[in-house]
Amino acid sequence: MADTLAFRFHLERSASFTLDMGGEVPLRGVTAVSGPSGSGKTTLLRALAGLDARTGDTAEVRFRGQSWDGPGGYTPPEARRIGFVFQEPYLFTHMSVEQNLRYGAKRRDVTAIDGIVEALDLAPLLPRGVDGLSGGEARRVALGRALAANPQVLFLDEPLSGLDADRKAEVLPYLARAVGEAQVPALYVTHATDEIATLADRTLLIDKGRISGWRAAPFHLIAGVVGHEGEDAICEILTGSGEDAAAGAGARLRVPVRARMGERVRLGVPRDALLISVAHPGPNSALAVLPARIAEQSGPAGPVLDVFGQRQPVATVPETGEGGRVWLSVLRVLPRPERDDSDS
Numbered sequence: 001m002a003d004t005l006a007f008r009f010h011l012e013r014s015a016s017f018t019l020d021m022g023g024e025v026p027l028r029g030v031t032a033v034s035g036p037s038g039s040g041k042t043t044l045l046r047a048l049a050g051l052d053a054r055t056g057d058t059a060e061v062r063f064r065g066q067s068w069d070g071p072g073g074y075t076p077p078e079a080r081r082i083g084f085v086f087q088e089p090y091l092f093t094h095m096s097v098e099q100n101l102r103y104g105a106k107r108r109d110v111t112a113i114d115g116i117v118e119a120l121d122l123a124p125l126l127p128r129g130v131d132g133l134s135g136g137e138a139r140r141v142a143l144g145r146a147l148a149a150n151p152q153v154l155f156l157d158e159p160l161s162g163l164d165a166d167r168k169a170e171v172l173p174y175l176a177r178a179v180g181e182a183q184v185p186a187l188y189v190t191h192a193t194d195e196i197a198t199l200a201d202r203t204l205l206i207d208k209g210r211i212s213g214w215r216a217a218p219f220h221l222i223a224g225v226v227g228h229e230g231e232d233a234i235c236e237i238l239t240g241s242g243e244d245a246a247a248g249a250g251a252r253l254r255v256p257v258r259a260r261m262g263e264r265v266r267l268g269v270p271r272d273a274l275l276i277s278v279a280h281p282g283p284n285s286a287l288a289v290l291p292a293r294i295a296e297q298s299g300p301a302g303p304v305l306d307v308f309g310q311r312q313p314v315a316t317v318p319e320t321g322e323g324g325r326v327w328l329s330v331l332r333v334l335p336r337p338e339r340d341d342s343d344s
């Protein structure tokens with residue numbers, strides 16, 4: 001497949017750790033890389049980037065059909081055009097925020113960074129020094145600098161780690177927006193389920209240096225922005241195809257998302273914010289209570305719900321039999337602007 005990052009590694013790093021895996025990551029949207037501490041997530045990103053190569057390593061990497069490493073040829077790390085964002089922001093402290101961004105952009109036209117400044121809301125920070133930035137602001141600048149270099153892929157290694165829950169909730173919508181708008185595919189190392197629910201189109205699970213599985217995107221609904229109320233957007237759930245499509249026409253939710261009128265958003269629903277019941281739950285604190293149907297009680301990837309024609313994997317469903325009607329209470333959503341190729 002041409003539009004993938006394909007790899008195979010056998011890297012012995014210590015007596016107790018060998019990265020031994022091969023796979024293909026679609027170069028579309030965000031692929032989360034998740035696994036226990038020490039499972040090899042950072043080692044995988046660095047190996048894909050061509051860093052820390054050692055004698056005795058077996059490494060083969062192909063990016064969109066072009067050889068980065070292996071018998072097909074070698075591309076040095078600096079020519080791979082990877083935008084790296086690490087756990088620490090690593091900004092240049094002797095430069096202002098704007099100089100940091102321009103450094104990222106190097107030979108690019110400065111107007112080219114306008115979209116990044118807007119998506120990450122960096123305009124008020126541009127003249128400031130880096131030292132006085134809050135943790136959340138520094139993360140936004142670090143992401144902006146990586147995007148300013150016009151990378152062909154982003155490698156984000158726990159870019160929000162170390163932020164408290166409030167700061168993280170503040171930065172996550174910007175991160176989601178910037179990644180969505182830049183249309184740069186990303187590999188995103190994280191343990192955090194809220195980040196995966198907001199950002200990930202799929203998750204690569206690794207354990208002890210090996211791939212332990214793939215997980216599809218967590219439960220989400222695609223919606224269109226049809227209005228605004230205060231800072232929030234009013235989103236109308238888009239209907240898919242099939243017999244349940246018509247049932248959803250007009251279902252709306254008010255959500256805190258930075259999105260323009262007419263824009264498509266993906267509303268990620270964390271597992272603990274989704275209740276499935278056989279009877280209508282009655283008045284509750286849900287953002288929305290939606291009719292749905294169990295499309296598959298026990299499919300190969302677990303149960304599948306059909307929500308207005310959008311088929312979604314879920315952890316468990318009540319025993320009502322296949323085709324059973326259920327009600328879906330959505331308690332919380334984590335929105336991300338959606339690219340037009342989302343359903344391809």
Ligand SMILES: Nc1ncnc2c1ncn2[C@@H]1O[C@H](COP(=O)(O)OP(=O)(O)OP(=O)(O)O)[C@@H](O)[C@H]1O
Binds near residue numbers: 013035036037038040
């Ligand atoms: N250069 C190295 N020399 C020896 N051991 C290494 C080296 N690099 C990584 N390791 C070992 O490889 C294993 C995987 O490390 P890695 O940092 O990739 O894990 P991780 O999944 O990113 O962990 P975390 O979630 O804690 O960041 C660890 O046991 C680590 O000690």
